[in-house]
Amino acid sequence: MHDPSKREVEHRMRRFEQVCRDAGIRLTPQRMQVFRELAQAGDHPSAEMVYQRVRERMPTVSLDTVYRTLWLLNDHELITTLGTSRERTRFDANLSRHHHFVCVRCGMTRDFYSEELDDLKLPSSARVLGQVVTTLVEARGICRECSRKTARSTDS
Amino acid sequence: MHDPSKREVEHRMRRFEQVCRDAGIRLTPQRMQVFRELAQAGDHPSAEMVYQRVRERMPTVSLDTVYRTLWLLNDHELITTLGTSRERTRFDANLSRHHHFVCVRCGMTRDFYSEELDDLKLPSSARVLGQVVTTLVEARGICRECSRKTARSTDS
DNA sequence: TTAGGTGCAAATTCTTTGCACCCTG
DNA sequence: CAGGGTGCAAAGAATTTGCACCTAA
Numbered sequence: 027m028h029d030p031s032k033r034e035v036e037h038r039m040r041r042f043e044q045v046c047r048d049a050g051i052r053l054t055p056q057r058m059q060v061f062r063e064l065a066q067a068g069d070h071p072s073a074e075m076v077y078q079r080v081r082e083r084m085p086t087v088s089l090d091t092v093y094r095t096l097w098l099l100n101d102h103e104l105i106t107t108l109g110t111s112r113e114r115t116r117f118d119a120n121l122s123r124h125h126h127f128v129c130v131r132c133g134m135t136r137d138f139y140s141e142e143l144d145d146l147k148l149p150s151s152a153r154v155l156g157q158v159v160t161t162l163v164e165a166r167g168i169c170r171e172c173s174r175k176t177a178r179s180t181d182s
Numbered sequence: 183m184h185d186p187s188k189r190e191v192e193h194r195m196r197r198f199e200q201v202c203r204d205a206g207i208r209l210t211p212q213r214m215q216v217f218r219e220l221a222q223a224g225d226h227p228s229a230e231m232v233y234q235r236v237r238e239r240m241p242t243v244s245l246d247t248v249y250r251t252l253w254l255l256n257d258h259e260l261i262t263t264l265g266t267s268r269e270r271t272r273f274d275a276n277l278s279r280h281h282h283f284v285c286v287r288c289g290m291t292r293d294f295y296s297e298e299l300d301d302l303k304l305p306s307s308a309r310v311l312g313q314v315v316t317t318l319v320e321a322r323g324i325c326r327e328c329s330r331k332t333a334r335s336t337d338s
Numbered sequence: 339t340t341a342g343g344t345g346c347a348a349a350t351t352c353t354t355t356g357c358a359c360c361c362t363g
Numbered sequence: 364c365a366g367g368g369t370g371c372a373a374a375g376a377a378t379t380t381g382c383a384c385c386t387a388a
Contacts, residue, residue, distance in 0.1 A: 038275060050342095054342095068292065073378080089378090094379090099273075108291060109265030109272070113265075114229070114230070114353095115263050117227065117232070118261060138305065140308070155294065167312045168313045208362055229353080230352085
């Protein structure tokens with residue numbers, strides 16, 4: 027199955043509550059609903075989708091609260107985003123087989139090549155989801171520029 | 183270096199011109215500039231970034247022409263987009279190590295797991311770009327739902 | 339009690355569209 | 364010369380923000 031088990035959802039909820047308490051963030055009903063909805067979703071919903079789902083249980087919730095909550099959760103590393111964070115669509119004229127290095131701090135994205143990575147064997151858990159046409163490796167990390175800045179700001 | 187060589191850029195330009203001619207798409211100066219800018223970029227620019235760069239050479243170009251051109255190029259498979267097409271930011275509460283299956287037709291994204299894929303060896307061409315923290319495999323293909331629809335619509 | 343959080347509405351930002359004029363084929 | 368393409372301005376979406384009221388701790 028795709029969706030997280032009830033056990034897993036409860037585990038995520040407890041972690042969420044713990045992180046909030048530690049960070050001094052209030053546990054409001056809205057936040058709990060938003061997090062729970064995401065914690066039990068298996069389909070990576072957008073803000074609008076989360077809003078629609080939360081609204082079924084809590085009709086008075088507002089879309090802007092959902093946005094604020096999602097970014098708050100993201101800032102506290104309770105959730106992540108697909109693609110590169112708050113970025114808009116980016117375009118690529120490189121149609122040859124390649125992979126991506128993405129800086130999680132500044133969004134910088136660069137191509138790299140590797141014949142080995144071009145030909146990965148996928149587990150059946152991936153193949154049952156559909157017919158795979160191609161695979162792409164996304165290496166996430168900190169680019170040189172951002173490393174440099176961090177090092178500098180840490181200087182005494 | 184990151185950016186495509188001049189040779190590569192010229193190769194892409196020729197292919198672009200050929201595809202346009204074959205598809206009956208007019209080769210306007212705006213389109214050529216937009217495509218060239220993207221073909222020689224190594225950084226996966228957004229529409230706005232392409233616009234700014236093209237404007238330096240062609241001050242009268244408009245942002246909406248850039249948008250129209252980018253999607254046109256995308257429709258003709260002369261370029262691709264990062265992330266999943268025209269989608270908005272999507273969120274993920276799954277913080278354990280996992281990978282993604284993405285349907286290129288409908289955008290459906292699902293997680294799958296593989297210990298083998300968790301531990302890929304990256305080439306030095308990737309490692310020179312920055313400090314890699316984690317890697318993620320993105321398997322692109324057609325999900326079952328979309329396959330089914332295609333099969334049905336092909337029925338006689 | 340009170341600072342942080344929420345809902346509402348308005349503001350921004352990003353992207354698309356209608357239309358008259360222009361230029362490629 | 365004709366039909367597709369462009370720029371402009373306005374419309375539409377998506378997302379964020381200001382503010383007065385509310386509520387978790």
